[in-house]
């Protein structure tokens with residue numbers, strides 16, 4: 001069944017999800033945006049959608065997607081609910097957001113209007129440079145969904161229409177769920193950047209290209225085989241190599257030392273727990289890493 005959908009905010013995620021929902025056959029009846037830049041983007045990518053104030057848009061749709069920044073969700077939900085005023089969602093409307101961090105809490109103002117809440121978070125990076133390409137990336141993406149029971153079928157259906165897969169996330173687990181994703185994705189980018197900078201610093205041209213095959217294979221192996229895929233000095237128990245790394249990094253780029261130490265400790269702990277690193281070797285590695293803390 002075709003649903004009438006409205007989108008509040010037309011940034012990176014809002015544009016991708018709106019374009020994908022329209023491609024899936026839903027009626028994108030309207031958008032509500034703040035800046036001229038967002039209005040221009042919406043006109044380009046959703047030319048048939050009307051531009052409406054939030055509370056008016058909320059009245060006209062079956063599903064209202066709040067695609068605003070995390071911190072704006074609470075205040076925007078108050079505007080959607082429009083307490084004491086005309087407009088606002090009709091009873092049974094599903095008001096959804098796309099945030100990973102938040103569960104249903106910020107959407108609570110709409111409950112007083114008889115609306116149902118859903119958090120529908122695509123576990124995907126949507127850069128916003130090409131909303132059509134971002135929309136395509138949602139196909140095959142997993143979505144972390146937390147929803148009021150009455151909104152769950154609609155949330156699941158929207159994810160299925162986008163070609164995605166639903167995993168249900170308990171409301172109280174939302175922050176740790178998001179922390180896990182940020183740890184795995186955003187900080188991976190910081191790590192790759194730091195590794196490339198260190199290689200550039202020793203004169204290697206096109207350091208990212210030099211690292212790319214290794215990083216891709218390491219990631220593929222880790223996602224497929226878990227801790228057993230770990231290679232390198234911690235896996236081998238080469239505490240001397242780890243100590244030499246720390247001394248070299250302290251001299252060349254001390255800002256990366258805390259990250260190196262923390263990740264080496266994490267790797268040692270995981271490998272030891274899964275029986276892939278003997279306890280004495282883990283203890284020797286920890287002693288080398290403790291030395292960095294004292295330096």
Ligand SMILES: NC(=O)c1ccc[n+]([C@@H]2O[C@H](COP(=O)([O-])OP(=O)(O)OC[C@H]3O[C@@H](n4cnc5c(N)ncnc54)[C@H](OP(=O)(O)O)[C@@H]3O)[C@@H](O)[C@H]2O)c1
Nearest residue numbers: 009010011012013034035038067068069072098099125126
């Ligand atoms: N991008 C991703 O990779 C990604 C992936 C998964 C989930 N998400 C989630 O999607 C949501 C949006 O993120 P984004 O990356 O799309 O951010 P974004 O590109 O910065 O877009 C945010 C949009 O919200 C609007 N906005 C912000 N504050 C507002 C307010 N107080 N009232 C009305 N509109 C407001 C902005 O309007 P202006 O254009 O006027 O500034 C902009 O259109 C977030 O909850 C985020 O966690 C993002």
